[in-house]
Amino acid sequence: xxxxxxxxxxxxxxxKIAVAGLVVVIFLxxxxxxxxxxxxxxxxxxxxxxxxAPPSRAHLMGTDILGxxxxxxxxxxxxxxxxxxxxxxxxxxxxxxLLGALSGYYRGPVDSIIMRFVDVMLCFPSFFLIxxxxxxxxxxxxxxxxxxxxxxxxxxxRLVRAEFLSIRERDFVQAAVSQGASDARIIFLxxxxxxxAPVLVAATLGVAAAxxxxxxxxxxxxxxxxxxxxxxxxxxxxxxxxxxxWWLSVFPGLAILITVLGYNLLGEGIRDSxxxxxxx
Amino acid sequence: MGRxxxxxxxxxxxxxxxxxxxxxxxxxxxxxxxxxxxTDLNPNMNEEAVNRIRAHYGLDQPWYVQYLKWLRNMLMLxxxxxxxxxxxxxxxxxxxxxxxTILINLVSMFFILIVAIPIGVLSAVKQGSFFxxxxxxxxxxxxxIPTFWLALLLMILFGVELEWLPISGIRSLDYxxxxxxxxxxxxxxxxxxxxxxxxxxxxxxxxxxxRSNMLEVVRQDYITTARAKGLDERTxxxxxxxxxxxxxxxxxxxxxxxxxxxxxxxxxxIFAIPGMGQLFYQSVMMRDYPTIMGIxxxxxxxxxxxxxxxxxxxxxxxxxxxxxx
Numbered sequence: 121x122x123x124x125x126x127x128x129x130x131x132x133x134x135x136k137i138a139v140a141g142l143v144v145v146i147f148l149x150x151x152x153x154x155x156x157x158x159x160x161x162x163x164x165x166x167x168x169x170x171x172x173a174p175p176s177r178a179h180l181m182g183t184d185i186l187g188x189x190x191x192x193x194x195x196x197x198x199x200x201x202x203x204x205x206x207x208x209x210x211x212x213x214x215x216x217x218l219l220g221a222l223s224g225y226y227r228g229p230v231d232s233i234i235m236r237f238v239d240v241m242l243c244f245p246s247f248f249l250i251x252x253x254x255x256x257x258x259x260x261x262x263x264x265x266x267x268x269x270x271x272x273x274x275x276x277x278r279l280v281r282a283e284f285l286s287i288r289e290r291d292f293v294q295a296a297v298s299q300g301a302s303d304a305r306i307i308f309l310x311x312x313x314x315x316x317a318p319v320l321v322a323a324t325l326g327v328a329a330a331x332x333x334x335x336x337x338x339x340x341x342x343x344x345x346x347x348x349x350x351x352x353x354x355x356x357x358x359x360x361x362x363x364x365x366w367w368l369s370v371f372p373g374l375a376i377l378i379t380v381l382g383y384n385l386l387g388e389g390i391r392d393s394x395x396x397x398x399x400x
Numbered sequence: 401m402g403r404x405x406x407x408x409x410x411x412x413x414x415x416x417x418x419x420x421x422x423x424x425x426x427x428x429x430x431x432x433x434x435x436x437x438x439t440d441l442n443p444n445m446n447e448e449a450v451n452r453i454r455a456h457y458g459l460d461q462p463w464y465v466q467y468l469k470w471l472r473n474m475l476m477l478x479x480x481x482x483x484x485x486x487x488x489x490x491x492x493x494x495x496x497x498x499x500x501t502i503l504i505n506l507v508s509m510f511f512i513l514i515v516a517i518p519i520g521v522l523s524a525v526k527q528g529s530f531f532x533x534x535x536x537x538x539x540x541x542x543x544x545i546p547t548f549w550l551a552l553l554l555m556i557l558f559g560v561e562l563e564w565l566p567i568s569g570i571r572s573l574d575y576x577x578x579x580x581x582x583x584x585x586x587x588x589x590x591x592x593x594x595x596x597x598x599x600x601x602x603x604x605x606x607x608x609x610x611r612s613n614m615l616e617v618v619r620q621d622y623i624t625t626a627r628a629k630g631l632d633e634r635t636x637x638x639x640x641x642x643x644x645x646x647x648x649x650x651x652x653x654x655x656x657x658x659x660x661x662x663x664x665x666x667x668x669x670i671f672a673i674p675g676m677g678q679l680f681y682q683s684v685m686m687r688d689y690p691t692i693m694g695i696x697x698x699x700x701x702x703x704x705x706x707x708x709x710x711x712x713x714x715x716x717x718x719x720x721x722x723x724x725x
């Protein structure tokens with residue numbers, strides 16, 4: 121494992137794209153955690169003297185319809201987007217690993233049932249399913265985390281299943297079986313740790329996807345609710361004031377773009393470094 | 401051929417049942433029950449009236465009875481009546497909205513194909529060139545740009561600043577007075593931005609996919625053979641490689657159906673296009689449960705149909721599938 125890790129680090133560091141992605145991701149973490157120190161104003165502070173003011177020295181990204189500083193709201197928005205991304209991905213990975221492990225380990229009817237379930241879930245346009253559930257249980261930051269998580273585990277399930285199907289035939293697993301190890305022990309101690317590589321890639325790319333979905337939902341007014349700042353709900357104001365305040369539309373979108381790009385690059389970079397054969 | 405299609409259809413039955421089960425489960429997740437929107441704020445409601453309404457909708461029965469009744473209605477395409485003030489049958493509301501959504505999706509699919517395939521082929525053939533590197537960067541940006549943001553930027557640029565294109569709706573105010581060609585031009589002008597926005601994500605994905613397909617195919621033995629025979633490069637690429645690299649595109653098109661349909665919510669809402677996506681958004685905002693459920697089920701069936709169409713076309717294009725599949 122140490123040898124593999126060293127090999128991985130060496131390849132990763134050499135990969136410019138991967139390093140660029142990692143830098144962006146770390147930068148976003150710093151911004152999210154240090155928001156109170158980085159933001160020039162509190163995100164909800166209202167400057168009545170400058171409503172819908174264009175970017176200036178005092179307000180680098182301008183102000184919104186209530187006179188709040190857009191830069192501060194974008195900075196605080198980073199934490200909101202990233203927490204939605206991480207919790208949602210955590211949920212989807214947990215479901216995906218469990219179902220994938222059961223499917224690939226037990227095969228047979230268990231596998232058939234779980235795989236048909238995956239097929240069915242993939243038939244729903246995911247945005248429709250998410251919106252329908254949100255409409256029923258109501259929009260809140262916790263609800264969107266859960267809903268994004270429970271509608272995006274299918275890819276992970278397939279990946280983990282494929283890993284299990286191949287790893288369970290390997291000698292070290294057969295050795296564990298012949299020693300009478302329990303199913304749970306084999307699944308969690310022997311096979312799962314060895315099938316984490318593709319899950320890591322899927323998780324990284326999943327954060328990017330979840331951030332995109334959260335911002336779309338917030339933009340449509342059914343995600344993070346104002347006054348909580350989210351890149352998506354600032355863009356809603358941008359749309360409402362599209363003819364007079366371009367800065368409300370440009371900067372939050374740029375933040376989303378950079379975040380998604382960063383996680384995508386990091387994910388691709390991890391994939392290439394884990395297995396150079398997969399490189400295209 | 402017929403047998404293959406029949407087999408595919410039979411395999412769809414459990415998936416169709418699954419779709420209905422999940423849709424029903426989603427519907428049951430609502431807090432309270434769907435009648436609360438009719439009863440909660442109505443001062444004239446007493447318990448007896450509430451129970452009568454619940455009985456009217458069959459909500460007093462066990463869930464499996466409700467499911468079977470609902471399933472029977474679904475199979476007869478009866479989605480109930482909308483909770484919106486118009487109170488019309490859900491099916492009618494959806495059917496009048498579907499054509500524009502399908503039109504935009506078909507046009508953007510066509511657009512994706514004619515743009516992404518040449519780009520993908522060219523970057524594969526000239527792997528590592530300036531063109532390849534530029535398109536790779538653009539593709540990564542394309543994956544990361546939120547479509548609704550792209551829509552906003554394009555609206556600001558072409559609608560507000562340059563005033564070249566209208567930014568909402570599908571018809572101008574003077575539409576009724578226009579001649580037929582002018583009407584088509586008017587419609588086209590309204591659809592340029594929505595089609596571009598809905599195609600954008602697919603454009604990036606498809607060109608990337610096409611590029612890796614081509615790179616894969618070019619490595620095959622029969623391409624080496626074709627070159628060894630002394631065929632010129634043009635023939636090798638377009639007659640031998642491209643044909644084989646195009647096959648998996650059919651599958652990808654099928655797989656992109658749910659994304660396109662789901663994406664219609666976003667661009668139809670932004671551009672105020674009266675399609676199924678906008679209806680869905682409006683129903684979500686109004687908590688019009690019957691319409692939400694109707695669109696959810698129809699959306700899933702459209703996806704299933706798209707996949708079936710892709711599989712069948714694939715088997716037409718590639719005889720190996722018919723024999724072994």
